[in-house]
Amino acid sequence: MVGISKHFGPVCACGDVDLSVAAGEIHGLLGENGAGKSTLMKVLLGLVTPDSGQILLRGKPETISDPLTAAARGIAMVHQHFSLVGRLTVWENIALGDRGRVDREHIRTVVREVGERYGLAVDPDARVEDLSTGERQRVEIVKCLRRDPDVLVLDEPTSVLTLEESRDLFTVLRRVVADEGKAVILISHKLDEIIHATDKVTIMRQGRVVGRRITAETDERALAREMVGRELSKWTAATAVGVMDALIEPGQTEPASGPQLEVAEEPTTADEPSAQEVSTPEGSVAADPSGATPSAAAPTVTEATTGVLLRIKDAHAISPEKIPLLRGLTLELRAGEILGIAGVEGNGQSAVGDLFSSLLPLTSGTVEVDGKTIAAGRPGAMHAAGIGVIPEDRHASGCVLDMSVAENLVLADLGGISKRGLLSRSRLNERARALIEEFEIATPSPDTPMRLLSGGNQQKVVLARELSARPRVLVAAQPTRGLDIGAIEYMTLRLHEAAKSGIAVLLLSTELSEILTLSQRIAVIHRGTIVGEMDRADVDVERLGMMMGGQTA
Amino acid sequence: MIDEASVILASAVRLTVPLAFAACGEYIAERAGTINISVEAMMLGGAFSAVLGATITGSASTGLIFGMVAGLIIGFVHAQFSHRLGVNTYVVGLVLSALILGLTSFLLDSVKLDTNNQVNAVNIPYISDIPLLGPVLFSHRWPVYLLIVLIPFVWWLVQRSRFGLELRAAGENPQSADVTGIDVRKRRRQALLICGLLSGLGGAYLAVGEVGMFNQNMTAGRGFVVIAAVIFGGWTLRGTIAGCLVFGAADAMRLALPALGVQLNAQFLIAAPYLLALLAMMFLAKTHRAPGALGIPFVRGTA
Secondary structure (H helix, E strand, C coil): CEEEEEEECCEEEEEEECCCCCCCCEEEEECCCCCCHHHHHHHHHCCCCCCEEEEEECCEEECCCCHHHHHHCCEEEECCCCCCCCCCEHHHHHHCCCCCCCCHHHHHHHHHHHHHHHCCCCCCCCEHHHCCHHHHHHHHHHHHHCCCCCEEEEECCCCCCCHHHHHHHHHHHHHHHHHHCCEEEEEECCHHHHHHHCCEEEEEECCEEEEEEEHHHCCHHHHHHHHHHHHHHHHHHHHHHCCCHHHHCCCCCCCCCCCHHHHCCCHHHHHCCHHHHCCCCCCCCCCCCCCCCCCCHHHHHHHHCCCEEEEEEEEEEECCCCCEEEEEEEEEEECCCEEEEECCCCCCHHHHHHHHCCCCCCCEEEEEECCEEECCCCCCHHHHCCEEEECCCHHHHHCCCCCEHHHHHHCCCCHHHEECCEECHHHHHHHHHHHHHHCCCCCCCCCCEHHHCCHHHHHHHHHHHHHHCCCCEEEEECCCCCCCHHHHHHHHHHHHHHHHCCCEEEEECCCHHHHHHHCCEEEEEECCEEEEEEEHHHCCHHHHHHHHCCCCC | CHHHHHHHHHHHHHHHHHHHHHHHHHHHHHHCCCCCCCHHHHHHHHHHHHHHHHHHHCCHHHHHHHHHHHHHHHHHHHHHHHHCCCCCHHHHHHHHHHHHHHHHHHHHHHCCCCCCCCCCEEECCCHHHCCCHHHHHCEEECHHHHHHHHHHHHHHHHHCCHHHHHHHHHHHCHHHHHHCCCCHHHHHHHHHHHHHHHHHHHHHHHHHHHHCCCCCCCCCCHHHHHHHHHHHCCCCHHHHHHHHHHHHHHHHHHHHHHHHCCCCCHHHHHHHHHHHHHHHHHHHCCCCCCCCCCCCCCCCCCC
16 A cells, blocks of 8 residues: 545545555554554455545556456455344355355355354354354455455454454454465554564554564564554643643642653653653663652642542443443542543543443442442432533533533533523523623524534533533543544643642543643553553553553553 | 134234234345335225225225335335435425325315225134133134235245345345345335335225224224334244234233123223333343344445
8 A cells, every 4th residue: 555645524534555465474453442453454355435546556556446346356354343233144145245145055065164164163144143243343354354365454353352362363364364365454453462463563653653663673562662652742742832830730640851751760761751752762772661760749648638539449330232342340539630531542431421421330339429329320329429521522421412502501400590490591691691791602693503513512512511510520531532622622621720729520531642731640441450550650652551451560 | 812812812813913014024125224214104094995996996805005005105105215216214204294194184174985894704604612711812804814925925925035135135234235246226116116015905904994984093003003013023023913902902902801891991902012112122121132234225335
């Protein structure tokens, strides 16, 4: 693939990306969420049409306009979310993309043959919905392999698998590559599986290729740094310009004497200044894991705060489909602090958000506010306990787009503006006007439909509504996603002010830069549990990256 | 006694037939993911057109074809609205039902229709003479035998053909089906066309088969009974047909009981099929599962 570019509106998903994969190798494609890995692969599969660039197969330029063409050219993909129909049997699913008469016996034979050839045993007559996720993936792979593709793409294949199942998968992939000279592209953000399973790795960041490595010549540390490096440099740049200084220094940490990260007490961190991050040669001296070293800043943080306000103890929860969402998540949040939860998307952040929106009951464990246990999952319980939530998706659950700005502003607190069960129109308007002014919401009038506001102003409405309910804990999930710079800055400022006023702020974000900018303490979530915690001042981006990738370094 | 039982049973079968034709269609539409509530419109339109066709051509059998075409047209309109323009299926169905009711009532007043033109009855020699069973099963108008052939064909079409496989995939998990290269909306439109064809035939049979004429609103909610039958049958063809038989029998009882001297509230018997469907949903909800994407419009690229 040469010079592939794809923009979604103003967002550059892929900018001038080159990727070359040779037959007989497993090629890792490493990057954070939104780094452009999936988009690049969708281009290869014909699901997305690139703005520019070319795909060369065995040196010949090819136009791939849809998945069927891709299949005909020998490119097959195992999707992250399986493309299987649960109610159908295995053989029916495998027959699904074919043409012509359905020949049950033939397909069953093929399933068994492919299964034997690669060690992917599945019962062709089983119903897919009765299979485990590992088995389902096997079906998906069999579905791809039976067409004898030359290039097999796997998108985050292990995100739903157990360790054992992952290991089996890689054995199979190895066989595919070694015995038949196929090429495998493995999309992943998990460092260990890139290290263990691939021959070469291409690292992407913000839509660009930032590194190409021979796996054997690199290590997890170097990869982690390359994967997340951008966040660091962006943050430092912001700090250097002074945009964020005022925000970061609300008397919590030591007086600013330059970019935060370089102030960390660990001496070895001095030799990884941010500017060098991007181009750090892989062989350079990696920083020590600095987690064990206590930082001078840490005690200050504790002093500035009072006791624990919010406590989640050993929370377990499952989805309606019985998939574990939280696995023993434990968390403490003090008044006046901002705790950032970093992690790769899909590791339980949504579940935490749902938990605080009273949408998710726990199978075990407790949530306490100020020592009092809250009934998780009972509608309104969390809100009543003083927890405000800025939901992850403001359109879906943050506001009602077809209601007016004023109505949206008072939704969380109808008691205050109603009398004997009837809404008081004048009080509503008064309240709305005050909030619009206080939060600088740019709207033509309080009666303007929410739909007509910009994303930033919509988010301000959500924020104003939640803060006006005087919460003790504010949970902000992806609060700046999709906003412009001005709005991001505003949100950042407001969240800091909220914390300063004594609200405990829990920030859930997959954007590391957001976490680094806002939080005083950072916890990393991985597979539904907190795998590590550190103070902002102690942050070692490399270690953070490794923790996010599932390494408890 | 045997005679009476045989008369009631034969009438039950007769009343089941229009339901069963339409139910085969509805079954296909629902397996593809559409709860097609315009089936009432399809039956009513089919009934009217069949009598109209019979009046024009003088042949009741040709009338059946007219009925099928009418159902097909309604199915086409429904399909275009809900699976091309993306208008809510229920709204389209309701509007079509109201429209056809009004249209047929209006046309009934403006057109002079034949009142006694029925398709031929066929007594299958010898076996129709078997006591009890003979008159019940083998002494009917000819479309009944068509139904007997149709049911296994529908089963084969849905369960064994590639078309059926893609249809079920579209109804269960349209996103997956889409990724696999199936045109989900096209399959759903096609299912609605088949549904229109069969429901039109069901309505037509009611008019030119059983009654021999057209009355205002003569289907009287049978379309909804059909939908209930599919639910009752748990989205299996066997269950759907069984549901039609139950509802047909309830209908036959309603007509027969007064003649037998039993006093039972007729209104109750009219309501009985719906009550049965509700009860069935209550008890079978756990074991029977509707197609995963039933009633959910499909838009490419979501989820």
